Amino acid sequence: MATTDDGTRLSFAEEVRSAVTPRAALLVTGVLGLMVAFITSYTGAFHHPKPDRVPLDVVAPAQLRGGLVAKLDRLPGAPLDPRPAGSEREARRRIADRETDAALLVDPRGRTDRLLVAGGGGASLAQAVELVVTAAEKEQQRTVRTEDVVPAGAGDSRSLSSFYLVVGWCVGGYLCAAILAISAGARPANRQRAMIRLAALAVYAIAAGLAGAIVVGPVLGALPGSLFGLWGLGALTVFAVGATTLAFQGLLGIIGIGLAILVIVVFGNPSAGGAYPYPLLPPFWRAIGPALPPGAGTWAARSIAYFRGQALTGPLLVLSAWAVGGALVTLVLASLGRGLGERPAAAERPGA
Numbered sequence: 001m002a003t004t005d006d007g008t009r010l011s012f013a014e015e016v017r018s019a020v021t022p023r024a025a026l027l028v029t030g031v032l033g034l035m036v037a038f039i040t041s042y043t044g045a046f047h048h049p050k051p052d053r054v055p056l057d058v059v060a061p062a063q064l065r066g067g068l069v070a071k072l073d074r075l076p077g078a079p080l081d082p083r084p085a086g087s088e089r090e091a092r093r094r095i096a097d098r099e100t101d102a103a104l105l106v107d108p109r110g111r112t113d114r115l116l117v118a119g120g121g122g123a124s125l126a127q128a129v130e131l132v133v134t135a136a137e138k139e140q141q142r143t144v145r146t147e148d149v150v151p152a153g154a155g156d157s158r159s160l161s162s163f164y165l166v167v168g169w170c171v172g173g174y175l176c177a178a179i180l181a182i183s184a185g186a187r188p189a190n191r192q193r194a195m196i197r198l199a200a201l202a203v204y205a206i207a208a209g210l211a212g213a214i215v216v217g218p219v220l221g222a223l224p225g226s227l228f229g230l231w232g233l234g235a236l237t238v239f240a241v242g243a244t245t246l247a248f249q250g251l252l253g254i255i256g257i258g259l260a261i262l263v264i265v266v267f268g269n270p271s272a273g274g275a276y277p278y279p280l281l282p283p284f285w286r287a288i289g290p291a292l293p294p295g296a297g298t299w300a301a302r303s304i305a306y307f308r309g310q311a312l313t314g315p316l317l318v319l320s321a322w323a324v325g326g327a328l329v330t331l332v333l334a335s336l337g338r339g340l341g342e343r344p345a346a347a348e349r350p351g352a
Contacts, residue, residue: 027255030255030258031258034258034261034262034266037262037266038265038266041266041267041270041285042269042270044270044282044284044285045270045271045276045281045282045285046270046275046276048282049124049128049276049280049281050077050079050128050280051079051080051125051128051129051132051279051280052077052078052079052279052280052283052286053078053079053080053081053279054079054080054081054101054102054125054128054129054132054279055081055083055099055100055101055102055279056072056080056081056082056083056100056101056102056103056104056129056133057082057083057084057085057090057091057094057095057100057102057103057104058072058082058083058084058085058103058104058106059085059086059087059088059090059091059103059104059105059106060084060104060105060106060108061106061108064106064108065084066084068082068106069082069083069084071136072104072136075132075136079128079132080129080132080133082104083100085103088103088105091103091105091116092116092149095116095118095149095150096118096149096150096307096308096310097307097310097311098121098303098307098310098311099311101117101118101121101125101126101129101277101279102115102116102117102118102126102129102133103115103116104116104133104144111141111142111143112142112143112144112145113137113142113143113144113145114144114145114146114147115129115130115133115134115144115145115146115147116147116148116149117129117130117146117147117148117149118148118149118150118306118307119148119150119151119152119159120150120151120152120153120159120302120305120306120307121150121159121277121302121306121307122159122273122276122277122302123152123157123158123159124158124275124276124277124280125276125277125279125280126146126148128279128280130144130146150306150307152306153221153222153223153224153305153306154221155220155221155222155223156222156223156305159302159306160274160275161216161222161223161305162223162274162298162301162302162305163272163273163274163275163294163298163301164274165212165216165223165230165234165301166237166272166274166293166294166297166298166301167269167272167274167294168212169208169209169212169234169237169238169241169297170237170238170241170264170265170268170269170293170294170297172204172208172238172241172242173201173205173208173237173238173239173240173241173242173244173245173264174241174242174244174245174257174260174261174264176201176204176208176238176242177201177241177242177243177245177246177249177257177260178245178249178257178260180197180200180201180246181249181254181256181257182254186249186250186253186254186256187249187250187253187333187334188250188330188334189334190334190335191331191334191335193334194246194250194330194331194333194334194335195331197246197330198243198246198327198330198331201238201239201242201243201246202239204238204242205234205235205236205238205239205242206235208234208235208238209230209231209232209233209234209235209236209237209238210231210234210235212230212234213227213230213231213234214227216230217230223301223305224305224306225304225305225306226304226309229304229309230301230304230305233297233300233301233304233316233319236316236319236320236323237293237297237319239323240293240319240320240322240323240326241260241264241293241322242326243322243323243325243326243327243330244260244263244264244293244322244323244325244326245257245260245326246326246327246330247325247326247327247329247330247333248260250329250330250333250334251329251333263292264292264293264294267288267292268289268292268293268294268295269294270285271284271285271286271288271289271292271294271295272289272292272294272295272297272298273289273295273298273299274294274298278290290314290315290318291318292318293318293319293322295315295318296314296315296316296318296319297315297319299311299314299315300312300315300316300319303315
């Protein structure tokens with residue numbers, strides 16, 4: 001049995017209550033919930049990947065095309081979303097522009113068809129489509145030969161480098177904002193301090209974007225494509241995640257770091273289309289992925305590396321929305337004063 005400074009004896013239960021404050025218990029409970037959410041999200045997204053309505057162009061003579069599209073559309077489990085295409089050239093263009101994921105070219109004079117895939121958009125998706133089409137062709141006593149028309153780079157055999165690059169940028173973004181909170185208080189004392197934090201974050205984002213682009217490009221040779229394009233994407237991604245974390249901290253104090261991890265890591269990473277592109281993910285993760293920074297960043301990085309920058313508008317708008325929204329919320333909360341969920345003593349110290 002412990003005693004206090006004045007000699008008062010404390011029971012074990014009283015000592016526990018004194019050592020573990022309600023706030024500490026609440027934070028630990030939150031961490032436990034975050035861990036469970038992490039396990040649930042990653043396992044739920046990755047435990048049973050299967051193709052679901054993968055866009056597939058079908059190039060075949062007019063008299064065969066309609067029936068073949070209908071047969072592929074009726075495959076059990078609806079793994080494919082077949083659409084007729086007028087020519088091989090059109091199909092190749094649509095794959096290069098990221099309007100479709102694969103194309104089946106039927107040879108009416110033989111029994112071997114060709115399947116065009118884009119390994120740069122995700123090796124697991126290309127392999128899944130190949131398995132489905134091969135099985136469907138076998139039922140018709142036909143064979144298929146696969147041709148990768150947008151192959152991943154020699155240093156990016158599974159087309160995962162884009163995903164890991166974006167994950168690194170996201171980690172850098174929320175860690176930078178978290179360090180500012182730990183070192184100088186979760187909330188800026190006023191609007192001017194908030195602007196200083198955002199300016200510091202912007203400088204950091206530019207440096208982080210360049211560092212990541214150099215590592216995956218000139219240093220490791222993992223990704224082809226424009227160094228400047230990846231640099232710009234990296235700067236935007238880091239700032240978007242960092243500004244969002246600053247906004248969460250402005251609203252909830254130090255607990256906002258946990259909310260940022262929940263959004264970016266727990267929900268964002270498994271739904272990003274990295275290890276398994278969107279058509280292989282369950283509906284929930286496939287729906288939220290494009291709207292979160294990791295998903296938007298991964299799609300954009302692959303577009304820059306392998307698809308000549310096609311289909312970038314949507315992802316860049318998503319990242320810009322997180323960046324602008326996070327910055328505005330941070331400034332507004334700093335102008336209005338305290339947010340939610342933290343005691344006044346935890347606000348930024350004078351002079352920080």
